[in-house]
Amino acid sequence: MYEIRIHGRGGQGAVLASAILAQAFVDEGKFAVAIPSFGFERRGAPVSACLRMDVREIRALTNIYCPDCVICVDPTLPRMVDIFAGIKPGGTLVQASGKSVAAIDHPADLATLGLCDAMGIALASFGRPITNSIMLGAFARTTGLVSLAALIGALEAAEFRDAGLEQNRRALARGYAETEVLALAPKFVSPKFVS
Amino acid sequence: MNNMSRIAVCDGNEAAAWGVKLSRPDVVAVYPITPQSSLVEYLSKFIADGELDAELMNVEGEHSVLSALQGACLAGARTYTATSGPGLAFMFEPYVRTPGLRLPMVASLVNRDMLSPQCVWGGQQDVMTVRDTGWIHMFCESAQEVLDTVIMAYRIAEHPEVMLPVNVNHDGNYLSYGVSRVEIPSQSVVDAFLGDKNVNWHAALDPDRPMAVDPLTGGADAEGAARFAAYRQSLCRGMQNALAVITDVHAEWECASGRAFAPLVEEYRLEDAEIALVTIGSMSGAAKDAVDAAREAGIAAGVIRIKTFRPFPVEALARAAGKVRALGVVDRAVSYGWNCGPVCQEVLGALYRTGRAIPVLSFIGGLAGADLTGEHFARAIEATRQALATPPEARTPAPVWLNAREEGMPR
Numbered sequence: 001m002y003e004i005r006i007h008g009r010g011g012q013g014a015v016l017a018s019a020i021l022a023q024a025f026v027d028e029g030k031f032a033v034a035i036p037s038f039g040f041e042r043r044g045a046p047v048s049a050c051l052r053m054d055v056r057e058i059r060a061l062t063n064i065y066c067p068d069c070v071i072c073v074d075p076t077l078p079r080m081v082d083i084f085a086g087i088k089p090g091g092t093l094v095q096a097s098g099k100s101v102a103a104i105d106h107p108a109d110l111a112t113l114g115l116c117d118a119m120g121i122a123l124a125s126f127g128r129p130i131t132n133s134i135m136l137g138a139f140a141r142t143t144g145l146v147s148l149a150a151l152i153g154a155l156e157a158a159e160f161r162d163a164g165l166e167q168n169r170r171a172l173a174r175g176y177a178e179t180e181v182l183a184l185a186p187k188f189v190s191p192k193f194v195s
Numbered sequence: 196m197n198n199m200s201r202i203a204v205c206d207g208n209e210a211a212a213w214g215v216k217l218s219r220p221d222v223v224a225v226y227p228i229t230p231q232s233s234l235v236e237y238l239s240k241f242i243a244d245g246e247l248d249a250e251l252m253n254v255e256g257e258h259s260v261l262s263a264l265q266g267a268c269l270a271g272a273r274t275y276t277a278t279s280g281p282g283l284a285f286m287f288e289p290y291v292r293t294p295g296l297r298l299p300m301v302a303s304l305v306n307r308d309m310l311s312p313q314c315v316w317g318g319q320q321d322v323m324t325v326r327d328t329g330w331i332h333m334f335c336e337s338a339q340e341v342l343d344t345v346i347m348a349y350r351i352a353e354h355p356e357v358m359l360p361v362n363v364n365h366d367g368n369y370l371s372y373g374v375s376r377v378e379i380p381s382q383s384v385v386d387a388f389l390g391d392k393n394v395n396w397h398a399a400l401d402p403d404r405p406m407a408v409d410p411l412t413g414g415a416d417a418e419g420a421a422r423f424a425a426y427r428q429s430l431c432r433g434m435q436n437a438l439a440v441i442t443d444v445h446a447e448w449e450c451a452s453g454r455a456f457a458p459l460v461e462e463y464r465l466e467d468a469e470i471a472l473v474t475i476g477s478m479s480g481a482a483k484d485a486v487d488a489a490r491e492a493g494i495a496a497g498v499i500r501i502k503t504f505r506p507f508p509v510e511a512l513a514r515a516a517g518k519v520r521a522l523g524v525v526d527r528a529v530s531y532g533w534n535c536g537p538v539c540q541e542v543l544g545a546l547y548r549t550g551r552a553i554p555v556l557s558f559i560g561g562l563a564g565a566d567l568t569g570e571h572f573a574r575a576i577e578a579t580r581q582a583l584a585t586p587p588e589a590r591t592p593a594p595v596w597l598n599a600r601e602e603g604m605p606r
Contacts, residue, residue, distance in 0.1 A: 019374045023204040026376045032204070034374040038316060038564060059337075059480030061369040062568045157204075 002145065003064045004051040006135075007083045008073040011043040013132030016158060017073065018049035021136055023154035024146045025053045033058045046081045053145070071139055072096060073131040075119055078105060090185070094142045096131050101182055109185055114142025116179040125171040133168040137175025148176050200380045200452075207370040207477075210338040210377050211277065211303050211363070212237035214345030216247045217385040218301070219392070221272035224252040224260040228282035229315045230367035231305040235277055257282045261289035261302075268298040269408060270400045273349065273392055275300070279367060280307030280321040287325070293360045294329025294430060296409060299352035299394060300360040301345065304332075306476070306527075307367045308563040316564025317367030319476065322504075323528040323537040329430050331361040331437055332505040334476045338377050340456055341365045343448060346385055350444045353394055356436040364504075366527070368564050370477040380452050388451045434506040441503055459508035461500040464490065465518045468497035470579045473524040475501045475538055478567045482525065485572030496576045501538065512545045521554040522546075523579035525572070525597075527561040535559075535594045554582040554590060560597030571597045 004021070008014030015036040022032035030053050037048040050064035065085075069092040072083050084093075089109040096118035097104060106113060116138035118131035125134075133155060140146050155168055203213070211234050215223070223242070225235040241247035250272075252263050257278055264274040278286055283304065293300060308318025322332060331351065335341045341363065348361040365371060400408075413423035438459065445458035463483050465471060474482045479500045489496045499515045499522075501508070516522060526536020533540045535557035543555055558575045561567040578595060 019204070019206075022374050022376075026202065026204045031376055032374075035369060036372050038368050038372065058375070060484050060569065061337075061366075061373050061477045062481050063566050065568070154204075 001052060001054045001058070002069070003067045004053070004069045004071060004139075005064050005067040005083075006049045006051065006071045006073065007077055007081060008047055008132070009043070009077065010045045010047050012073050012130055014047050014073055015049045016160075017071075017132035017136055018051045020133070020151070020154045020158050021051055021139070021146065022053075023157055024136075024150040027153055028146060028150050030055060031058050033061065035061060035063060037063065046077060068092065069094065069139075069143065071135055073118060073135040075099075092143060094135060094139045094179075096135055096138070101180075106184075111183065111185050112142060113182045113184055114138050114179050115182070116175055118175060121171060121174050121178065125167055125174070133172040134175035137172040137177075138179040141176045141179040142181050148173065198381050198383055200378050200384070203377050203379050204374060205338065205377055206233070206372050206374045207335075207338045207341050207365045208234035208305065208372070209237050210342040211345055211365065212241065213377075213379050214342040215275050215301075216241050217380065217382060218275075218346050218349050218389060219247070219273065219386075220249050220275040220301075222250045222252065222264060222267035223275050224254055224263045224267075225276060226254060226257050226260050226278070226282060228257075228279050230307060230317065230371045231277045231279040231282070231303070234303060234305060234371070238275075257286035258289060261286050261293065264300060265289060265293065265296065265298060266400075268300055268394065269296075271394055273353075273394050275302065277303035277305060279305045280309055283321045283325065284309070290325065290330075291328045292409075295426065297358040297430075297433070298360055299349075299358055301348040301352055302360065302362055303341075303345065304362045304364045305367050305371045306364055314563040317369060317371070317527070318562045318564070319364070319366070319526070319528040320562075322362065322364050323530070326505060326537065329359065329434070330505065331357075331359050331434070331441075331503075332364060333361065333441075333503050334364045334501060335370065336477055336479045336500065338370065338373065338375050339454065341370065342377055342379065343452065343454060343456065346380075346388065347444050347448050349389055350447075351437060351440055354436075354440045354444075357433050357440050359430070359433050359437065364476065366477040369566075373477070378452075378454070384451055388448065437506050438503075438508060457500070457502055459503045460511040460515050461498075461502060462515050462518075463498035463500065465497040465499070465515060467495055468519050469495040470521045470523065470576065470583065471497040471499045471515070471519045472572060472575055472579070473499045473501065473522055473538065473542055475504065475525075476527065478525060478527065478561055481567060481569050482572045485569045485576060488569065489573065489576050494576065494580065496580075504538075504541075507541055507545065509545045509548060512542065513549045516542070516546055516553070517549055517551070519553070521556075521579050521583045523556045523558055523575045523582075525558045525560065525567070525575060527559075527567070529559060529562070534592070539594075552587075554579070554585070554587075556582055557594040558597055559594045562598065565598040567597065
């Protein structure tokens with residue numbers, strides 16, 4: 001079982017991203033369950049989505065409290081939300097940020113960091129701060145748990161309110177190509193998902 | 196026609212919509228309400244895209260939804276709607292009329308907690324409030340079971356020995372919006388399973404054969420009283436007949452689809468179990484995971500999951516409960532009158548038939564969208580085990596509130 005929590009703001013597509021990633025995992029023969037958090041959803045408010053992936057059927061329909069991986073699709077969110085709550089030692093962070101590695105706060109025992117200037121790419125691609133598809137590319141690049149091809153296939157099954165499929169396909173590929181992956185805290189080995 | 200099923204990744208609401216589409220209803224009447232809205236949006240889209248040949252009635256409220264469907268059903272149409280919490284409350288008057296009219300409707304209840312305090316999230320207080328109105332109630336654990344049960348519900352509702360409306364319940368939020376892998380059966384498999392549509396053989400509205408439907412009945416004279424009692428008896432018979440029909444239909448669906456679901460009560464790891472948790476709905480997966488963890492720690496626990504709640508599967512439940520020495524019943528609703536969960540009270544009623552007064556604990560959690568996690572179920576397993584060692588006079592009848600503020604926490 002590999003557990004992912006996606007953090008974002010209402011309107012950035014964090015929940016849709018969790019569904020697209022679930023589709024991509026299933027298309028590659030895995031099982032996946034995505035559960036959106038729910039609150040007073042509105043643009044700009046913090047939202048999150050939980051995603052479990054496994055090689056066998058997943059039964060629990062619950063939120064995730066100890067993720068293996070946190071994907072944060074908004075660069076300013078870590079200032080107001082504890083995105084690392086419960087993250088396992090040796091975990092992975094995939095962060096949307098244009099800052100340098102030194103400027104990214106993270107737990108000392110984080111093993112892997114993927115950094116992508118998703119906001120810059122989003123504004124260039126869509127003219128809007130919608131980072132979800134870009135950060136899926138960043139996740140694939142950082143973890144290698146899903147292929148770029150599967151993500152693009154899953155995109156094609158999704159419906160987008162604010163941008164077209166072709167724009168999202170290009171943005172996703174840019175997210176994949178323009179993510180910097182760093183190995184941190186070498187004494188903690190990232191719990192590679194074993195299939 | 197294509198016999199192949201296909202794999203989709205979708206949430207429980209979309210899964211329900213696929214089940215409806217494949218069942219080919221003639222009339223769908225809707226009014227949106229959280230967390231049901233996306234379900235009827237999917238159906239609206241199917242109809243707008245020409246993929247489902249049904250009349251969509253977008254009416255002004257839930258009372259009208261069910262009233263319109265009563266007319267459609269009396270005219271011989273296969274019908275569908277879905278609602279949640281307060282929408283169900285607004286639907287109540289036609290809702291209670293539907294079973295007595297013996298109209299074989301299928302409706303999804305996307306379970307939502309009831310007001311007040313104000314809340315828009317999952318909970319089973321809505322369905323538990325209408326548990327004795329004469330509707331059949333089935334509860335689903337997964338999106339796949341939602342899809343499959345909607346299809347099966349038409350066979351059950353329209354069976355000549357049943358002729359009762361069926362509510363297919365799925366939990367708001369965790370199941371309505373939870374996305375997972377779902378197998379969508381082919382149209383030809385569902386067509387063959389449902390057979391010829393014969394919704395309305397008992398009371399067809401036909402201008403050439405006028406008849407009175409739902410005439411004034413009852414009163415103090417013996418004839419009226421006996422006739423009224425006969426209607427009630429007949430409804431009770433339909434309910435009891437449903438137990439065997441639900442079982443048969445699940446067996447036939449397994450042959451058609453290859454997927455097996457326990458029709459009445461699912462027994463999970465009850466072999467040699469000392470205690471069992473009784474669960475209902477989407478909480479059950481996490482409960483099973485907690486039981487697996489307990490088993491690895493040497494604790495002999497199991498799960499009894501209630502699939503069919505109305506009619507209550509008294510014998511199936513008593514048989515399952517007969518295998519253990521204590522029960523912990525987990526409810527996502529409250530019985531204010533009994534100070535416990537409503538499912539717990541039902542289980543106590545069934546246990547009376549066994550003559551075994553084993554310890555039964557009531558756990559209440561998952562209200563208003565609260566999460567019921569493996570940790571909660573682990574606590575329930577431990578408390579139920581401890582009840583075994585507690586003498587009857589020391590057992591507390593009070594429920595355990597799983598998401599309540601712990602003592603010492605700031606208010």
